[in-house]
Amino acid sequence: MVITKFGGPEVFALWEMPRPEPKYGELLVRVVASGTNPVDAKIRANGTWAGIVPPAILGYDVSGIVEKVGSGVTEFSPGDEVFYTPEIFGNQSGSYAEYNAVSASIVAKKPQSLSHLEAAAVPLAGGTAWETVVRRLKLQSGETILIHGGAGGVGSFAIQIAKSLNARTLATAGSSNQDTLRQLGADVAIDYQKQDPAEVALRETGGEGVDAVFDAVGGENLNKSLTALRPFGRAATTLGVKVDLGNVQSKNLTIYSIFLTRERGRLQELTNPIEQRKLKPFIDQVLPLEEVRKAHERLDSGHGKGKIVLRISEK
Numbered sequence: 001m002v003i004t005k006f007g008g009p010e011v012f013a014l015w016e017m018p019r020p021e022p023k024y025g026e027l028l029v030r031v032v033a034s035g036t037n038p039v040d041a042k043i044r045a046n047g048t049w050a051g052i053v054p055p056a057i058l059g060y061d062v063s064g065i066v067e068k069v070g071s072g073v074t075e076f077s078p079g080d081e082v083f084y085t086p087e088i089f090g091n092q093s094g095s096y097a098e099y100n101a102v103s104a105s106i107v108a109k110k111p112q113s114l115s116h117l118e119a120a121a122v123p124l125a126g127g128t129a130w131e132t133v134v135r136r137l138k139l140q141s142g143e144t145i146l147i148h149g150g151a152g153g154v155g156s157f158a159i160q161i162a163k164s165l166n167a168r169t170l171a172t173a174g175s176s177n178q179d180t181l182r183q184l185g186a187d188v189a190i191d192y193q194k195q196d197p198a199e200v201a202l203r204e205t206g207g208e209g210v211d212a213v214f215d216a217v218g219g220e221n222l223n224k225s226l227t228a229l230r231p232f233g234r235a236a237t238t239l240g241v242k243v244d245l246g247n248v249q250s251k252n253l254t255i256y257s258i259f260l261t262r263e264r265g266r267l268q269e270l271t272n273p274i275e276q277r278k279l280k281p282f283i284d285q286v287l288p289l290e291e292v293r294k295a296h297e298r299l300d301s302g303h304g305k306g307k308i309v310l311r312i313s314e315k
Contacts, residue, residue: 001096001292002055006046009296015055020093020101022070027104029082033120034095034310035061036292037153039088041299051090059095060085062102063110063119065315073104081110085123087262096292098313108267111274114281116315121153121281121307126270128216128260129157132236133165134269136256137212141166146201146225149216150186151177151305154238156282158214159184164278170204172197172217177305184282197221201228209233222255229253282306 002015022028040058043050052058066080076082084107086094093100110119133139145162149155150171162169163185171186174193181189190200201210209230215222218239226247229235235243236256243255273279284306287295295308 001289002057003044005054006044006048009044009293009300011044011054012293012296014290017057017097019099022068022073022101024070025072025104026070026101027066027073027076027082027107028068028070029062029064029100029102029107030067031062031064031095031098031100031312032116032315033063034059034289034312035120035122035124035153036295036299036308036310037061037124038299039124041296043088044296050088052092056092057094057097059097059310060088061120061123061125062086062095062100063114063116063122064100064313067099070104076104076107081116082107083110083119083123084108084264084267085127085260085262096289096310096312106262106264108264108271111271113275113277117286117309117311118281118283120309121283122157122270122274123267124260125153125307126157126279126281127266128154128238128258129161130266130270131260132214132238132256132258133158133161133212136236136258137214137234139165139167139212142168143211144168144170144201144205145212145214146197146210146228147171147186147214147216148192148197148221148225149173150184150189151180152216153282153307154216155214156180156184156306157279158216159186160279161273164273170197170201170210173305180282180305196224198224198228201225205230212236215239226251226253283309285309286311 063083151173170188172190172192213235215237
């Protein structure tokens, strides 16, 4: 499915294109399933910031089977089941297609306990949550974290990762997704439509504040949450940093801005808790590739839960 120009979900068209050939250090992967992500919709609307020029194939989550191995690649063979998140910048050939050519360096073996549909929901959202909660915030057992957007693709992974680390987890979502937060393991479900998350966080910590904040929503969430962070606390956002630096300095806070780099190691790290059943993708809907427009309509709404996965081929 190709975007013929920038715009709304209607710009997608079904095209027949030549099968790519793997170059040196690359794999040709037959895509079984592709995840969808908010960044897909941003690029579809206007992807000039990412160096995308229509016509282009979007999609940044793959679970599939190695079809062909390029020269110089020794760690994979045809038939291997793999998963990964393709590069974004300047990438004209994403995962909304039957085949994808990719650098072997960012590909990992698919977790055996997951189907391809499940695995396709992991790399970008799960990788972002892992990078944020484990690598940057370095959340520890016994600490408390406030997660904004807990019912979304990234947030649903973040809650599970925080719980696997034995951290107390407070998470926000709208009224219709409160049960989802609890099912994912949140200790405190916060309805941002009716409650002030910062006030709830302070109340739940006896006024001391949480140890960490993860904002996967944007807007003023991070700035408003600084009052709920204890001194020397940490915060991270995937949507740009707009904060009151006075509050940051006076409380000795650390703020992380997250953009996911592509690497095999992070996917391998994610595989361990997945195989131990501590982490599972939260899939809301599976659609055939030809119905990608429906997925993007949901992405544009900003009020979905979990992940929408596209079924592209049979195993």
